[in-house]
Amino acid sequence: MFIHAGIADSRMWNREFEHYGKNYTVVRFDLHGLGQTGGATEPYWDIHDIHALLKYLDISSATLVGCSNGGRVALDFALEHPSMVNALLLLAPALSGWSPALDPEGQSVYDKDAARSAEISAEWDAGSEEEALEELRLYWASAQVGDNLELVRRMMKENAREIFTDASARLNRGLQPPAAGRLGSISVPALVLYGDRDEPTIGYIARRVAREIPGARFVPIPGADHLINLSQPAAFDAALRELLPRTP
Secondary structure, eight states: EEEEESSSSSGGGGHHHHHHHHTTTBBBBOOOOOOTTTOSOOOOOOHHHHHHHHHTTTOOOOOEEEEEEHHHHHHHHHOOOOOGGGEEEEESSOOOOOGGSSSGGHHHHHHHHHHHHHHHHHHHHTTTTHHHHHHHHHHHOOOOOOHHOOOOOOOOHHHHHHHHOOGGGBBBBOOOSSSSTTTGGSSSSSEEEEETTTOOOHHHHHHHHHHTTTTTTEETTTOOOOSHHOHHHHHHHHHHHHHHHGGG
């Protein structure tokens, strides 16, 4: 099961959906307010949606591949429904419950990243939508080229309202207690990928996730930005192949 980043939708897995679908049952979907899934109008729980989807498809367990917010969703799901997860491949994952206080040595990095994010949001609020989108794309996806670059720009433009307002994300219930501090109970194989062209704060989060999941491994990916499967597909494939033979 492929779970997309918050700046994208299920199209970020176009290549993987076709390639891995030749030998595996492959599932991808759009979270609320992104891609082809409409915006939420009442409180919901994203991992409940995943559980319902797997049940509907009669899939008892899956290897979860999550990027960014999709990594956060995968971790939350693994904690809530551990018997339904075979392995975790986490690309620059977010982590529910994380705050700068957990990794205070990176405070200067967080401050710099927060200031840049605030500037981009201010551009959007001021009506400079094209400029804000391109700045955000450079922030998260600076390593994209060719067709992948055009795909990223298209996804971001079409999902811009949710990306900049979190209109649906605000209605997500969230895991309680959150995943931070609970990762030690995850017992499946896990790899955590982080690109050296990604936003630096994510590096602190990714390393924490890798440290706290028993047996997990942190894998740096040279030349990759936040959307690792698009910027460095060969490295992504190598990581996923490492996990898949160990699953049913």
